Amino acid sequence: MRTLVYTAEIDDRFGAGKVSSRIGLSSPAALFNAQTQLDREIATEHARQPVHCVLVDECQFLTRDQVKALSDVVDNMDIPVLCYGLRTDFRGELFGGSQYLLAWADKLVELKTVCHCGRKAGMVLRLDAEGRPYSEGEQVVIGGNERYISVCRKHYKQAIEQGSLDAIYGRQEPA
Ligand SMILES: [Zn+2]
DSSP states (O other): OOEEEEEETTOOTTOTTEEEOTTSOEEEOEEEOTTOOHHHHHHHHHHHSOOOEEEEESGGGOOHHHHHHHHHHHHHHOOOEEEEOOSBOTTSOBOHHHHHHHHHOSOOOOOOOBOTTSSBOOEEEEEOTTSOEEOOSOSOOSSOSOEEEEEOHHHHHHHHHHTSSHHHHOOOOOO
């Protein structure tokens, strides 16, 4: 089985052109940006050597046209396309790619992460360099000091309202 693996050019957490899983497996990956003509690239590869499957990581960064192009790969070339990514950003807004994947995908599988309280962690908090949550600013920040944690909706709201993680982890005593 030959699988073409793509990941977003924007994501450099694991070094360029590599998709890694949390259990330590990794695979080389082609990079896509908003200009990448995915259907053409896949057709070219398929003509060279048959492609059995396409995997797109960080699919929230796909454009509407690219999601359409991937649906053409499924419908016209009969190649299954699996996309993996985030539903919403740190403001609770849909990513563009995710919006159209949610609308047009044949099958949706929700991978569950758990908030520290045990509820489903469906929201993403962005933390600044001091670890304070905030919900303003650009959807994508490259090379900043912010980090992200997954929390449930209730604790997302509390963290944004309070501007701290106290509601999630309890108040930290000063060391
Ligand atoms: Zn929670």
